[in-house]
Amino acid sequence: MIYLDNAATTWPKPPGVTEALVNFMQNVGGSPGRSGHRMAVEANRIVYDTREALATLFDMDDPLRIVFTANVTQALNLVLFGYLRPGDHVVTTSIEHNSVMRPLRYLQSLGVDLTVVPCSPEGVLDVADVEKAIQPHTVLLAINHASNVVGTIQPVADVGEIARRYDLLLLVDAAQTAGAYPIDMNQIDLLAFTGHKALFGPQGTGGLCIGERVDLDRVLPLTRGGTGSQSELEEQPDFLPDKYESGTANGVGIAGLGAGVRFVLEQGVENIRRHEQMLTERLLAGLQDIPGVHVYGTHDARRQTACVSFNIEGVEPSDVALRLDEEYAIMCRPGLHCAPSAHRTIGTYPRGTVRFGLSYFNSIEQIDAAIEAVHRIASKARVA
């Protein structure tokens, strides 16, 4: 079996992740931050240690400026709904996932001004276009670090520089990059990440990193409730992380996420990136050589994540995926990948693409087998 659906959820996970989940369920079990007994305190320590590992990974001084959420979508919604008010202007790009686009379209219907900066058909954002879109009432730039359709990596450092120059906040959707590509919070104000992709945690984990430039008074919480702190008050606390973390945390999930992040730190993001870039280069070269196969994006492994989209002439993406699964035991994802705007940008709407999402755990042999499988499916399509 060859698993190439890592852009959705990575599999397999490092061994320590499952161990951490089992350890939490069997030996820890308490409610993080809800009592002072040893089981609750140990649960709370595990949650803190995960925050600390993430802070190390993203180069943040204070782990308490990381807020846990159920996934990247919830982290993005927290910022978009918590920060934007009718009359504010927000700039985003045409390569965004629906996790940004849907909240923004809804907010637009409530009176928030929205500019969608077009990316090139390769998915590349021109920073000059972002700067041109800025208006006097612009308060936020919301950009995808890397496309979940074609993997194209956007110039976050340059956009961050613009955000600081115009005194705006920069929100980065790091769903596809956190763990797989270097991220420096010194360039970013709000970083939304998910736990279950390249950070190797379980599903149901994610979070938001909050930079020093963010005025917490301007960002309302998405949910309010119990925090284990200031229990005498009926108002929500105003300090981090409690302000944005109501209700019992996903302790077991965060335990697994911590093990995943520590694995990333042990391996080193640079080494993970090097391996994935090598696999991506091989996959791109192999697919481009096959007659009838069209590969999207920059065709340059250095400029994208290990996420490759393609189509085979004469075969629908869903049929390609079905045959890859049934005949070759290769798992991938076909369709629009929850990003209709990105497909309009690269010219594959409404057909979609076949997407191979690679991971650190994939091998050269698996990539070669996948290329061979696509080759056979494309050859049969030409004969038919």
Add this chain to the structure above:
Amino acid sequence: MAETEYAVVLFHSTQGAIKAERVLLRVGFQVKLIPTPRQLSSDCGTALRCAWADVDAVCAVLREAKVEYDSVHKVIVKE
């Protein structure tokens, strides 16, 4: 009956208490996380206890590490 003098440090967030514990253990202090004493606060969370003799040094480490704490109290335990 022996009396022991402790300092109890209260934090805004229970995660702040854990951060304090992690920082203080790393530099060699003997500290213990305890349920927040009812006499000090109605919080249902966690407080940090250390020897009263260490209180100035502990607070200096917390300030140095930018761990925000709410208040410090002297507590005498009869054992």
